[in-house]
Amino acid sequence: MRMIPSFLLFGLFAVPALTADPALTTLFVVKDQTDDQGGCMSKIDTLQTWLTESRTLVASGLKAISDAQDSSATTYNVAKRYLAAHFQADPSNADALAAVQGSLTQVSDFLSGKTTLSSTPRLYCSDTWLIKLARDDVAWDSDGDVVMQEDDGKVSAPIAIEDVDLYQSELWRKQKNGKVVATKNVPYWSADLKEYIFDVNYNGKTYCTSSAKNLGATQDQTIPSTITLCPSAFTRSAAVATLGAKTPTAGMAIGDILPRGATLYHELFHLVLGTAETPDLTYSWVEQQNYLKKATTIPKGDDENYGQLVRRNPESYVFFSVGYWYFQQTTWSLDDTSKRWAFQSGAGELVKI
Numbered sequence: 594m595r596m597i598p599s600f601l602l603f604g605l606f607a608v609p610a611l612t613a614d615p616a617l618t619t620l621f622v623v624k625d626q627t628d629d630q631g632g633c634m635s636k637i638d639t640l641q642t643w644l645t646e647s648r649t650l651v652a653s654g655l656k657a658i659s660d661a662q663d664s665s666a667t668t669y670n671v672a673k674r675y676l677a678a679h680f681q682a683d684p685s686n687a688d689a690l691a692a693v694q695g696s697l698t699q700v701s702d703f704l705s706g707k708t709t710l711s712s713t714p715r716l717y718c719s720d721t722w723l724i725k726l727a728r729d730d731v732a733w734d735s736d737g738d739v740v741m742q743e744d745d746g747k748v749s750a751p752i753a754i755e756d757v758d759l760y761q762s763e764l765w766r767k768q769k770n771g772k773v774v775a776t777k778n779v780p781y782w783s784a785d786l787k788e789y790i791f792d793v794n795y796n797g798k799t800y801c802t803s804s805a806k807n808l809g810a811t812q813d814q815t816i817p818s819t820i821t822l823c824p825s826a827f828t829r830s831a832a833v834a835t836l837g838a839k840t841p842t843a844g845m846a847i848g849d850i851l852p853r854g855a856t857l858y859h860e861l862f863h864l865v866l867g868t869a870e871t872p873d874l875t876y877s878w879v880e881q882q883n884y885l886k887k888a889t890t891i892p893k894g895d896d897e898n899y900g901q902l903v904r905r906n907p908e909s910y911v912f913f914s915v916g917y918w919y920f921q922q923t924t925w926s927l928d929d930t931s932k933r934w935a936f937q938s939g940a941g942e943l944v945k946i
Contacts, residue, residue: 615706617644621716622817630784631715631722636827640716643854646836648704650858650914654697657917658690667946671920671935678937679881679913680904681888692904696866697914703865712817714864715785720801720810720821723781723790728755728764730780735787754780754789763791788815801825808856811863820864826856836918841925841934845941847878847912850919855911862907874899874906878939881909912939920944 617623617640624632633640660672662684676682682689702708715722731751732740742752755764760780767773778791790812795803800810801823808826812819833839836852863871875881881903888900895902903909916936923930927943935944 614648614704617641617716619706620644620704620714621820622713623716628718629721631717631719631821633716633718636718636822639827640718640857642835643857644704646852646854647858647861648701649836650855650911650918651697651701651704653918653921654910654914655694655701656921657913658694658697668920671933671937671944671946672917675913675917675920675935675937678939679909679916681885681900682904689900689904692901693913696862696904696910700861700865703861710818710865714817715819717819717821718827719824720799722785722819722821723783723799725794725799726754726780726782728775728779729753732757733782733787737784737787760789760791783815786815786817786819790814805829809860811860811868813864813868818864820857820860822856822860826853829853836915837922837924841919841936841941843941843943847916847936847939850936850941851911851915855915858914859907859911862910866905871905871907872902873908874902876908878912881906881912882939912936 617637618625623637623640624630625634625637626632628634628636657672657675660666660668661676663669666672673683676690676693680689680693682693684690699708703710730753732754734740739751740757741749742756743749754760755775763778764776764780765773766776777793779794780789780791782789791814792800800807801821805825807823808829809820809822811821832851832853832855833849834853836854838852839850841850874884884899884903888903889898891898892902897905919941920933920935920937923933925934926932932943932945934941936942
């Protein structure tokens with residue numbers, strides 16, 4: 594999930610190939626000695642598992658593309674169906690296939706250390722690393738000091754956050770009649786980063802505490818970018834504890850086999866590709882399929898059609914990668930490895946390859 598819109602972009606830089614996948618604390622700056630202020634001390638082992646699962650899932654997604662391009666592969670037809678069902682992408686739709694493959698490759702390259710972001714991202718295990726402030730609170734600078742401004746009489750006085758030129762676009766908007774009105778955003782201060790981010794008020798709560806459905810958020814307003822995993826992501830009963838911990842059955846919905854670690858996998862697409870490039874179209878398989886039925890329709894206010902938006906949607910990659918990972922396994926093949934469990938229709942079915 595995106596916490597807020599992005600107005601800063603970051604780049605990917607190639608680095609020499611590594612012989613081993615980088616550690617969690619190489620990919621991210623993590624507070625591993627405390628649980629306070631977004632710390633992850635009690636969650637480190639879980640995060641290590643989720644990181645491994647993310648690497649496994651992105652590899653499965655890329656394997657599906659590879660299989661769909663190899664007509665001699667025994668999994669060729671199923672892989673093509675997966676790509677068509679999830680993205681309306683197959684070898685005959687070069688642009689769609691390139692978009693899907695490109696997104697997966699960029700995430701894979703980040704996880705392998707082949708590429709890095711312009712500044713090492715932060716990973717937090719709650720949103721307590723942010724302090725909610727009022728618009729008219731005194732502004733702080735990048736050193737955490739009060740920002741002073743001279744008036745016409747050359748008298749220096751503190752300036753309010755809402756009056757700082759840099760933050761005008763986040764806190765004010767001009768209506769068609771020319772009137773300037775306040776946006777719904779409020780400032781949040783990060784003592785770690787010495788920067789503000791701007792987001793809605795959440796009715797006096799915070800992103801993580803406002804709803805148990807809020808599992809994670811990525812933002813790239815600051816440098817570095819951040820991923821915040823909410824406490825509910827680690828305890829969510831609707832998700833499977835680990836990848837593959839649930840035995841597939843006929844008719845089982847794809848949503849019922851998603852692991853808790855899929856939250857991190859989802860957020861990695863926002864992080865690596867940028868929040869502006871990965872709008873959250875939907876978290877529902879059924880809604881995704883409805884959008885694909887009108888794939889060439891351009892929604893009002895957008896400049897891309899629904900098919901393109903699905904291919905930008907991080908949760909679509911979660912469905913795709915988890916489903917194809919299950920298809921690759923022979924654990925549940927009932928002693929017949931020519932039959933595998935597939936979820937290309939959104940529900941479990943035993944298919945012959």
